[in-house]
Amino acid sequence: xxxxxxxxxxxxxxxxxxxxxxxxxxxxxxxxxxxxxxxxxxxxxxxxxxxxxxxxxxxxxxxxxxxxxxxxxxxxxxxxxxxxxxxxxxxxxxxxxxxxxxxxxxxxxxxxxxxxxxxxxxxxxxxxxxxxxxxxxxxxxxxxxxxxxxxxxxxxxxxxxxxxxxxxxxxxxxxxxxxxxxxxxxxxxxxxxxxxxxxxxxxxxxxxxxxxxxxxxxxxxx
Numbered sequence: 001x002x003x004x005x006x007x008x009x010x011x012x013x014x015x016x017x018x019x020x021x022x023x024x025x026x027x028x029x030x031x032x033x034x035x036x037x038x039x040x041x042x043x044x045x046x047x048x049x050x051x052x053x054x055x056x057x058x059x060x061x062x063x064x065x066x067x068x069x070x071x072x073x074x075x076x077x078x079x080x081x082x083x084x085x086x087x088x089x090x091x092x093x094x095x096x097x098x099x100x101x102x103x104x105x106x107x108x109x110x111x112x113x114x115x116x117x118x119x120x121x122x123x124x125x126x127x128x129x130x131x132x133x134x135x136x137x138x139x140x141x142x143x144x145x146x147x148x149x150x151x152x153x154x155x156x157x158x159x160x161x162x163x164x165x166x167x168x169x170x171x172x173x174x175x176x177x178x179x180x181x182x183x184x185x186x187x188x189x190x191x192x193x194x195x196x197x198x199x200x201x202x203x204x205x206x207x208x209x210x211x212x213x214x215x216x217x218x219x220x221x222x
Contacts (some may be wrong), residue, residue, distance in 0.1 A: 003142055007135055007152065011159035013200045014131035016193040020044060020121055024137075024164045025186040028171045030109055039111035039163050045157050051126055052153045056139045075212045079139055082208030085130055089202035116134050122153025134204060142188070 023204070027037045107157045135156060139149060167185065 003138060004152070004155075006138060007156050008092050008159055010131045010135045010138075010157045010204065013204065014129065015160045015163050016137075016189070016197050016200075017125070018190045018193050019125070020118075021163060021167070021189045021193075022186055023117070023121065024167050025182045026107070027114060028167060028182055028214045033171065034168070034216065036109050036111045036114040037164075037168050040118040041161050043115040043120075044122045044164070045118075045161050047097040047119040047122040048126075048132070048160060049153050050137060051123070052139075052156065053150060055133075056136050056149060056153070057208065059108070063175075075215045081137060082205045083128075083214065084128055085134070085201045085205030087205075088130060089198050089205060108117040120130060122202065130201065134208065 011153070024040060027033050027040055041186060138154065142153065167182060168183070171180060174181065
């Protein structure tokens, strides 16, 4: 699978974020929501893009300084990451509590506050963003230039926020009639995204482990 193709697949998995979706639905059901919703999406995009850029350089530098070259050691890290994803897929909590999301609703709906809300929600969930870690591992292995890395991470994060953009498009198209549909979409995401994520994490982890095994046999898959 090509680098870009694998990153799109990982970003699609990563975009299954019930918290961000619920907050976006909340913002879209308030008065004059378009600007504050765009600010919320921008906050998520910018913070996740920045974290990815810094983490990729840090990840590459760490491995390079410790091992001299990425070489085959990157596959050891890939193997550990794959096993971790498989374990997480089995232990993932499938229950969702919409009341916890409701408590995170912002006190102020000013666009600057919703921008900061998007950043804070993203940064708080970075430690659990295992798909993003898998993407960073792939980017570190590719040894891209700063410009190429910034562009590819930008594309990754565009895919990451597409569900939020879709919700905004639903509101722009239907306006006040969209409230019921937005709530139904949110309920479906809250109900099904943990189960879908569990399956996709298992598949991704299995692919990473299989790639390590294939590399040891002289024919890496990814």
